[in-house]
Amino acid sequence: MTTRQSDRKFDLIAFDWDGTLFDSTAIITRSIQAAVVDVGGAKPSDQDASYVIGMGLMQALAHAAPDVPPSKYPMLGERYKFHYAQSMDDITLFSGVLELLAGLKQRNHLLAVATGKSRRGLDDALQAVELKGLFHASRTADQTAGKPDPLMLHELMEELNVPPERTLMIGDTTHDLLMAQNAGCASVGVSYGAHEPDSFAAFKPLHIAHSVAELDAWMAEFA
Secondary structure (H helix, E strand, O other), X not given: OOOOHHHOOOOEEEEOOEOOOEEOHHHHHHHHHHHHXXXXXXXXXXXXXXXXXXXXXXXXXXXXXXXXXXXXXXXHHHHHHHXXXXXXXXXXXXXXXXHHHHHXXXXXXXXXXXXXXXXXXXXXHOOOHHHXXXXXXXXXOOOOOOOOOOHHHHHHHHXXXXXXXXXXXXXXXXXXXXXXXXXXXXXEEEOOOOOOHHHXXXXXXXXXEOOHHHHHHHHHHHO
């Protein structure tokens, strides 16, 4: 059974990608660490490397490697891409994500991706047969601005003609939740990604889901 617009609280559901839909947090963390070491920087801790997930690539690498001079940022970015590419086959959707997205689409929600990935990286991921046609729109950091700047959410809302009060952002980092706050949107945090959920409270998410199944159940009742 479909859901009438009057029965929904949110028309547009915007998802972060890595750590929210895609189980890539550990691989991104390792790739950042290896890239920093490759260009002569001190290896960032797991916590420091995972903290930057969700930012634009160069913004993230600069934050994770404060001892690496800006002149080496292009090389740093290339080394990150190299290490990440070596692990691409290891990255999978979290269990239950396809069912979650299909259910939301059946209930007539508009679905979007708002991610710190590159446009090329997201396009490559969306080539998967099971993902074709699920999302109505997407924005990446290199198209607009990196999180927590609200530009990518503003552009998605404008493209899909949905106001902030009818838009929900779902993500696994404080960058996602702050971006939603900056855009005037509600948010939901997930605890199974890059950031510890104890840091989410300041951004007043409507809910913190500890699994995709819990997120699906909450969305069915409250979104």
